[in-house]
Amino acid sequence: MSGRRDLAGRGGVTAPAGVLVVGASAAGLATVEALRRGGYPGAVTVLGAEPHLPYDRPPLSKQVLSGAWQPDRALLRPRDVLAALDAEFVLGDPAVGMDAPARSVRTASGRTLRADTIVVATGTSPRTLPGQAGLAGVHVLRTLDDALALRAGLLRCARLVVVGDGVLGAEVAATARTMGLDVTLAGPQRAPMASQLGRPVAHRLAELHTERGVRLRMGTGVRGLTGARGTVTGVSLDTGEVLPADLVVVAIGGDPVTGWLHDSGLPVDNGLVCDSRCRAADGIYAVGDVARWHHDQLGTLLRLENRTNATEQAVAVAADILGGDRPYTPVPYFWTDQFGTRIQVYGVLPADAEVTVVDGDPETGRFVARYRRDGEVTGVLGWNMPKQARMRRQEVADALAASDSASAAH
Amino acid sequence: MKVILDQDKCVASGQCVVAAADVFDQRDEDGIAVLLTSDPTPDQADDTRHAAAVCPALAIQIQE
Incomplete structure (x- = not known):
């Protein structure tokens, strides 16, 4: 599963790319796809630390680990679909430094990659x-x-x-x-x-x-x-x-992969710190597990390590690169499958929340619970009731929007 | 535009319904996605592409 590795000459400085995505996993790839879907015509380079073509991580602890899937099935896209993106994949070569004002990235093998826009998607590494x-x-x-x-x-x-x-x-x-x-x-x-x-x-x-x-x-x-x-x-x-x-x-747990940014001058604090547009500096963005951005509706810096955020945030960043200018305010979501039980969570579930079963019955192994704090909905959880939980996602979205307008009124 | 949904890949996240409720639904019993139409209208096309993009299981293919 190795990619096109030799298109950027080792040790040399390549011609400036329009967009350089550092990280070739779900968030990095989704950024490229969203740019192309949005009509971005410029050059795109994807730099990946691992030698593999972009693959998906949620199946690793489940289907790949159990052997239900062959490893290739975890690939995010087949080769022909990747090729159609017209992006250069530089794989097996971790980023080791960034010159933020010059928008260039140095790699372990000695490459220097320059771009108008850099998207940091380097994820986390296990503690x-x-x-x-x-x-x-x-x-x-x-x-x-x-x-x-x-x-x-x-x-x-x-x-x-x-x-x-x-x-x-x-x-x-x-x-x-x-x-x-x-x-x-x-x-x-x-x-x-x-x-x-x-x-x-x-x-x-x-x-x-x-x-x-x-x-x-x-x-x-x-x-x-x-x-x-x-x-x-x-x-x-x-x-x-x-x-x-x-x-x-x-x-x-994992730590955001930001060591390579230590002399970049970029704000690093439990992730690459970004504004509400997921922008760390002019022309420099972060997406996925590594991004700690300001969620305007929650009124706080947030870093989400989940699969759907990787894609949603990538779509938002691509839109911003293409000239949109909207804050990224997702309803956080994750799921987990254990022993055939499917748990899905929308929003956040604080430890001190009041938990109410609003659908199904825990005794039958299927239920939806609503989490409230100070009377406000903070999250919804489904236990083997995916559709019924999703139908209450809007309650979380409405509460987020309400807290946003309440804070805007102050 | 043609939409192809692979129910074996679907993880029942329902993100497709959030993105394009006129094109996708979920089964009541297990949340697996179902197509309401495999042939979205032009004004549903953008939402349908978004649904394919945000599906965490890569279960939605679009043929333009």
Whole structure:
């Protein structure tokens, strides 16, 4: 799955491109597609750190990990569709620096790429535990190569410990358990995904995992990894307990990939900081997991690590490059599939929200819950009721718009 | 314009209905997308293209 790598000469300075997209995953590719759909006629270059053609990440922790899909099925577009975009893909060559005023990007191989407009779409990279690098059998999951390495481990090993109780940790635990492994999930929250789902629904998710045989060790920090002869043997918890393991997945979140921007003068603080147009500086934008932009309706800087934001934000940035001038104010949305249960979330679900079931019945395994704080709707969650949850998305959109006009009135 | 929907790829996110409610709907029982028409009118074309663009499962193909 390698791309057209040799179109920009190594070590040389290529002719200025109209738009340079740094990052060849969902957000980067969607930016290019939206530019072309909008009639952008200029040159477009996509710079990717990985050698692969653009692929999709949500299937990595599910279908690719389980083996239900061959890796190629995770490609975002077939080759002929990519070729029709008339964009140059420079792959396997990470960006290592940016000269923001000159709008040029330096790469690991020594290329310098210049453009009128730069779109930063470098995503996040997984956090790791101290001592992790020197131990075999410890995995992270962000890239396709990570997923294939972890799958090989799952096929070979019997006892998995997942460190981390967010979306990724819960999904990996569910996939591995479905594959027949002995699985323990450990994390500091009281239930998996508690900060994303609120406590009542996270409790239900904990029950689902327990029913399916996942061992939960919740409410405890992880002290570190234990090993013998260079291979992991377990995970030691703050409680003193050591969970034996022949395979460990560390899923404790990711950090925005902004190290390469450290001397660019651009504002970096938990992501590339942008205005309401997702603009970090004149002619420089950010999209996807790396972008921390000002959501005017929420009245705050926001960084969303989810698949639909990658695409929606790319569409908004492309429109701005083409001369539109509108703030990006999405209704945040994510979904997760675990043990055949499909959870979908619109808006935000604060821990102190009042949660009301508004459709279905939790006892039947299908329901929609509405989350309110101070009487205002903040979010809607569907549990195996995708359509019914989506039909209440407008309640979240209306509440966002109302808070926007309320703050504008002040 | 012709719209092709791959229900096997669909992840029931409903983003297509948000983008183009005259062209897409979802099944009541599992949220999988269904086409209300595979032949959108010219004034539905932009919304339909947007729906294909924002589908997180890449389940919508457009033939212009």
